[in-house]
Amino acid sequence: MQHTNTQDTLVGLFVASGIAGLFFLALQVSNLSSFTEHDSYTVTARFENSGGLKVKSPVSSAGVKIGQVSSITFDPKTYESVVKLSIDKQYNTLPDDTTASVFTAGLLGEQYVNLEAGGSEEYLKDGGKIEITQSAIILEKAIGQFLFKSAEEKK
Structure with missing residues (x-):
């Protein structure tokens, strides 16, 4: 050939x-x-433990991506993780009593912040704070508690 x-x-x-x-x-x-910056506003949430959350992790509500994590810092006074969320401007009608939780996509997937809307008639504004948060569930801690309870029941 x-x-x-x-x-x-x-x-x-x-x-x-x-x-x-x-x-x-x-x-x-x-x-x-996503190289382009979307028109967005920033809100802050404090977590006791943000787990494996990373900058640029998705922020979703009702299963729809509405933003991303813009920064994660540690507050040495309260010993909490301070997470800044960049929310797309088109989703500017989130009530100010919205709750934030750190979830894992699947068993070993990446972690993301899920926002659950409250019932307030006031909306979150740029620079606002989400007061009600739920920290990440640490798999090792949950397994340890399960094993400890199982060992106690066998006695």
Whole structure:
């Protein structure tokens, strides 16, 4: 079989498209695909334990992504995790008694913040605070409690 320039070009295009596909996949997996800044407002939530929450983790409400985590800091006075949430402006009708919880997507998936709307007629504003929060459930701690209870019951 004869080796032609057309074959070389086709193989080169195939390899280049494969590399471009891997690059796109890496951006999607790492949450770096959104290079543009959306028009958003920031609210703060304090958690006793934010678990494996990371900057750029999704913020969702009713299963719909409405924003992302913009920063996570530690407050040395209250020993709490201070999480700033960047919420898209189109979702500016969240009641000010909204609750925030840290959940895990699946058994070993990434962690995200879930917002559950309250019933207040006042809305969260830029710089607002979410007062009612529920920390992340630490799998190791839950397993330890289960094992401790099982050992006590056997006595």
